[in-house]
Amino acid sequence: MIKNYYYRLLSTYISVYARSGDKVLFIEPGNSTLLTRFSTDDVLVVTTDPERFAGYSTVENVRNARQWEPDYIILDGNLQRETDVIAYLEIINAVCTSSTRVILTYYSMLWKPLVKIATVLGLREKFPGENWITPEDILNFTRLTDFERIKRQTRLLIPLHIPFLSDFINRWLAPLPFFNLFSFLNIEILRPVPAATDVSEDHSVSIIIPVRNESGNIKTAFERIPVMGPNDELIFVEGNSTDNTWEELQECRDTYAQTDPRTIKIAQQEGKGKKDAVYKGFSMAANPILMILDGDLTVPPEDLPKFYYALTSKKGEFINGCRLVYSLEDEAMRFLNMIGNKLFAIAFSYVLGQNLKDTLCGTKVFTRNTFKRIKANQTFFGDFDPFGDFDMIFGADRLCLKIIEVPVRYQARTYGDTNISRFRHGWILLKMLLFVCRKLKFI
Numbered sequence: 001m002i003k004n005y006y007y008r009l010l011s012t013y014i015s016v017y018a019r020s021g022d023k024v025l026f027i028e029p030g031n032s033t034l035l036t037r038f039s040t041d042d043v044l045v046v047t048t049d050p051e052r053f054a055g056y057s058t059v060e061n062v063r064n065a066r067q068w069e070p071d072y073i074i075l076d077g078n079l080q081r082e083t084d085v086i087a088y089l090e091i092i093n094a095v096c097t098s099s100t101r102v103i104l105t106y107y108s109m110l111w112k113p114l115v116k117i118a119t120v121l122g123l124r125e126k127f128p129g130e131n132w133i134t135p136e137d138i139l140n141f142t143r144l145t146d147f148e149r150i151k152r153q154t155r156l157l158i159p160l161h162i163p164f165l166s167d168f169i170n171r172w173l174a175p176l177p178f179f180n181l182f183s184f185l186n187i188e189i190l191r192p193v194p195a196a197t198d199v200s201e202d203h204s205v206s207i208i209i210p211v212r213n214e215s216g217n218i219k220t221a222f223e224r225i226p227v228m229g230p231n232d233e234l235i236f237v238e239g240n241s242t243d244n245t246w247e248e249l250q251e252c253r254d255t256y257a258q259t260d261p262r263t264i265k266i267a268q269q270e271g272k273g274k275k276d277a278v279y280k281g282f283s284m285a286a287n288p289i290l291m292i293l294d295g296d297l298t299v300p301p302e303d304l305p306k307f308y309y310a311l312t313s314k315k316g317e318f319i320n321g322c323r324l325v326y327s328l329e330d331e332a333m334r335f336l337n338m339i340g341n342k343l344f345a346i347a348f349s350y351v352l353g354q355n356l357k358d359t360l361c362g363t364k365v366f367t368r369n370t371f372k373r374i375k376a377n378q379t380f381f382g383d384f385d386p387f388g389d390f391d392m393i394f395g396a397d398r399l400c401l402k403i404i405e406v407p408v409r410y411q412a413r414t415y416g417d418t419n420i421s422r423f424r425h426g427w428i429l430l431k432m433l434l435f436v437c438r439k440l441k442f443i
Contacts, residue, residue, distance in 0.1 A: 208281030275388030316404025
């Protein structure tokens, strides 16, 4: 009963990240329940007992899975049974591609006495010489084997089934601060440390600039946005302006097209909101790297190369701006906005399990392939977000991407008024946060 309940919950936790359609490599899984959420075509099992996993493709050795190129590798307690964890993780790393994610689980040291009692009573399988590993040990192992941690979660306060009580406590109490200190299960998500940048890769950038009532910033944007890649393009998407933004865009395009080395594209959005404008810009983009720069230019365009370097040097896979490190210019951010930004950052960091200091900065950089993957799974988080920023952050987190923040010096507007409604949009963000809590944290 303990085993079946544990694996039912573990399969739920894993399926938040490894989804149907992903190629998943299971290495000596403890129970076939873990496999049932995936198509047999998408699963490969490393096992010395293939009869236990009838219907699934199997191999006897991890090295034999090298050509399979898995999206996820699942290690359920494997490190607790290995006599040489470093050698074992080195073998796992050799099977990984640059986009592979390793999901590993291990028990909390706090539960060691109770686990030993359960083993003596025959409630769980006995493993000779079982390792008891701490989160600090995992970090050390990753450094030694060229992995790095994406995120860590704790789950389960009651690892056996007690009707009503177990489900209630494990879903609603176990994820909460303080209670999660006593959780039974640790879940780590790792990625292989990226290899050096390939100089043959195309690092051209498509910079998407959504503009609404930003007439006074258009010429400045053309002048200040730096050249980064060999074939960059500027894509301005105008959205239902009441000033002469569209006319200014047309004039600047015709003027700068004569001298600017970049391709210049302009368009008017058919719908409303920043998200609609940004997505239209993405549909027009031709380059492998996508950038978003808000048309108010409160994030200095001169900082964009920092984002560019963080992505192209593979420091991260999703680069987010952070306005809350350096001192702010007067009038750059109102006091209530500052408080709201910090509270949302704390809340989202807790929910996502990755530390984000500024979730509301509009400047973001990622690859075209990343955007396609995020968009393909967008319905998981509902249709709340009028800006698109959170759809992308949530999507990047669910794909287990390495999220990196680049500090910027946030500046006051030099033209026009903000398009953000402090209270209306704040209410939307709060609803979105509660929804994501239910989808990611309280499951």
